[in-house]
Amino acid sequence: MTSPSSFNTTLAQDSFDTVCQTLNDCQTRHLARRQKLIALLRQWWLRARQRASLRRQLMEMDVALIERDIGVPSGSLQEEASKPFWRD
Secondary structure, X not given: OOOHHHHHHHHXXXXXXXXXXXXXXXXXXXXXXXXHHHHHHHHHHHHHHHHHHHHHHXXXXXXXXXXXXXOOOOOHHHHHHOOOOOOO
């Protein structure tokens, strides 16, 4: 039969092990979330840089030439470009 003090020690050790495992699991999840967030921000930054570069290139091009090239009526690109992003 185990004595009360050895039972308490075993219970305390089991509780400590459980708390340590829980803390380790939380840290692992936190690290995974942080890595996902960093990857998402990096992807967003790269896309923003690519889009900015594309916009600069398009600003240097002749609008009338682009409209003729893609076959849209004159002035339609300016109209589309001036629309807010939430409109069709």
